[in-house]
Amino acid sequence: MQRPALFIAVCIVIGILMGHRVDVSPVHFALGATAAIATGCAVYRTRGNDTFALRYCMALGLVFAGAFWYAVQVRIVPANDIRRFCDQRQRHVLTGTIVRSPDARDRFTLVTVDVDAISLAGTGRTSRESRTRSGSGGMASAAGGTPATGRKAPATGCLQVRLTSGIEPGRYGDRILVSGRLRSPQPARNPGGFDARTYYASRGVHALMSVRDEAGYRVTRRNTSFTWQTGVIDPLRNSIDRSIDRTMRGDSAALLKGILLGERRQLPEDLLDTFRTIGLAHILAVSGLHVGLITLVIHTLLFVLRLPRNIVVAGTLGILVLYAFITNLTPSVIRATIMAALFLAGRQLDRQTDTVNILAVAAIVILLIWPSALFDLSFQLSFLATYAIITGYPRMKELLPERISRSEKWWARWLRDGLLVSVAAQLGALPVVAGTFYQVSWMSAVANLFIGPLVFLNTTFGVLTALTGPLAIEIARLFSAANTLVLFAMIHLSKAFSGAPSALVEVPAPSTLFFASFYGAALLLLWKPGGPRGRRTRQGLLALCLLLFCYNLVPDRSLRITVLDVGQGDAIFIACPNGRTLLVDGGARSPFFDAGARVIVPFMRAKGYRRVDTIIVTHPDLDHYGGLRAVVESVEVGEVLSSGVGSDSRSYQAWREAIDRRGIPYRTVVKGDTLAALGGVRGLFLHPDPLFLTGTARTNTNEVSVVLRLTFGAFSMLLTGDIEEKGEAATVRRPSSLKSTVLKSPHHGSRTSSGTAFLNAVDPEAVAVSAGRFNNFGHPSPEVIERYSRQGAEVFRTDEGGAVMIRSSGRSWDMAYFAPPEPLGPTPGQVMDGFLLTGKSPRSIFR
């Protein structure tokens, strides 16, 4: 095998993906791995080394082993893990040790705590009372080990505490006591949403807590013993920080810290945006590039000192490891450090180093220690970009005319290598970047040509400043002066580049098919087949990839309705077969949460919808129109329809002003109006009747909600806003027009709506309930859910599974959750018991 580690790494990655997707007990994976390895041994015995069958068995064994390893680490949750105490009404008191240096931000500090004990706290009130009684030592009783309200039990898991600034967070290694409500990081609940669970899980954090007052957080014991972090890493980092602060000022110092240490806190937001716009934000997050540069600088420095080779290598390695720790061990830094170490070690061991193989070794090491790193953005980008550069750069160079690819003139090399390397990296990471940020910068390759060399100078001077700072600040000042010039040039260059027209291109999230065809084609283009048969296969497969790629571009000719999870409120996005888009309501807006900016706009970005043709406001309640303001402010809107009933509230007036300022037409609809030109979809308004509007029901705005029935072939959906008894009664007068396949539950499934007469008339096959998780109204009412079930309708609730996605071709339709509810994993003991007793994973116990 040319690259044994690559083979292993690919198998492990496939295994981890399998473990992530296939939801069975790890025992099954272990059995699979054992079986594959046993077969492999048998094959080896009978057929000997290096047969296809042996390789196949090895691959299978590795895949299962990877899946097993991932499942063991992720799926099995210890019995007393803090995950099992999350999202409950009670408050908990936890004790533990700070395992990462607290991360101080503007208004809060993030503290990561390895929890070792948990107990039930009293209610919020009793803890406050106890504080008033015993002064600052309010948690004394809990710290004593036996809080009044609960037994102390050992616990496991990592918790991230968000401390409001002003509370002393403590330092690495300190023992702390914290009390509050444990929250679990939530997976994305809507397309385009932020997947907090995967984000935190890849950092080893499984529970969150916010602490706003000092009573909830206390350092119980200072760490006094010498640790690697407090004794070596923190002082080093502080020393570098101080050297920079003492010799530089303002933006340059902040930028240098960003480049050298990945510290973005002091960086002005506009500068960060500038770098994002030109697609070079990666130079402000310590990555492989920096490790490479540091290696180069240190290695050269030690080499110039004419030290023996062994010492040069050992010294470089030592500094690299320190640097990796100083920059918080992000996956990309670990990757680069491992690669640099293997490179240097390979030279010392007199071994040929194959870059791809070494990259694969780095992947194996990281994935073995930390399998969920595969889902970490930094890991993905780092490995994709590096692989793309290693393999893509020489391949692209081959395609250039001989005169250019062979030229050794400095400017030819700068232009050619600079462009090719960044284009390769850009292409490699493109789908992931698009899928994460929904925007791509086309500038980065060009900007990189100029900024790249400056980063090199920055790093060199920065390292020299950091090294000389503690010894002789005067010399450090000299280096910093030079660096300030370079940084000045860099800031101005990047600003100039970011001024280019539409440097950032908005793109929808790529589909799985796009991912597959893109990377498939890329790998095929990198592959150089030996014989004519290989060439033919390659051409055939390339054609297939192209076909899949084109299939992606075919517009979707179905009706897609998404009942977004905007918390308590309504927002329903409708994409018609002809591309026209409707938005019915827009969720709530409050100082803490803006459904428009946080849910609807990201959803539209992710799906590639750039425009809303029609916004329909069912009625003037904040949880229905609040988020719409952000929508009209950030995307193009064709018109706004409503029942004409307004409200005097300030936020409603602000919303109306937002429409008027943009010059968006505002129209009133009544019963009998229709929506036209929706590509085969017909929309008919069933409510409110003009007569009804003048009646007494005006006192309750819910009752005058706009009711819209959409039909597309055999499929129909009834959108009901918040109508209650009277509104329902009004619509039921002509029951024949109500019958619908899917019903949007009126008034979030409240007890006052969904009457029997109404339900009989609609007779839905499925009901979508839009209600917030843990909402204060008790929506949806269990009674109503019961009624739906009795009607024979399947119920989809946004509070349980996130956005509800409905798709219809006009003949058939289907409906699914975006984030299907998932139970917690079993305990290790239960895995064994469950397997031995039933042969099935006992996950259902934890519903």
Place this chain on the structure above:
Amino acid sequence: MIPKAIFTHMLRTVGQTALDMVYPPCCVLCKVRIFDERSAVCDGCGSGLLSIDAPYCERCAQPLGTPVASCPACRGRTFYFEGAFSAFEFNRPLQDLIHLLKYRNRPGIGRFLGSLLAKRVEQEPGIPHITGVLPVPLHPLRRRERGYNQSACIARGISDVTGIPVLENVLGRGRNTPTQTSLSPEARMANVSGVFEVARADAVCGATVALVDDIFTTGATIDSCARALLQAGAGRVFALTVARA
């Protein structure tokens, strides 16, 4: 209880396998995977090395088209060493190999080239029985920088095949001279004259020894070594080099 020998063998196999996973042995020139542990190049690249076969000048190892009485390369020159032998012509693949050996920290290539050289030497009738191989020394500073002496690596390769001991630290280099590559033939001679000294004369006294170096260009370096050796009382001195430029 596993016997100790088997245990160490197992440990070594595991270590070797792990090392091969991380650094799969491959041809240093074309990166094709190779499975012969001792080889540095694949068969394809290996066949690109042109061996110098008879007729060649027995004094300066220059390959000759036809057997001639006096070699055009060393006509009118006298050498302190008695005869010279080079295994290969200094063509592109060999140039790359020697560059890797000297400047890219690949001492293993030296060992590999040394073993090839030894196999050729064993078949040559003109070279008598040799009791020790002496690598041309590097200045201690240069050696420390590079981490090894490339000639010593070649000598060790010769020793691997023939079993002739490598006499290290017998010759020493007193002055750190600039590299020979950019100098004219006359300047080369002046550059290295009197640079070498014999540290342990007893090791070579009366013996038949071979000096080992990577390339024979004008023979100035080797000649300077040979002179020092003869002065220290060596019996006969031969010059073995991988390449003849």
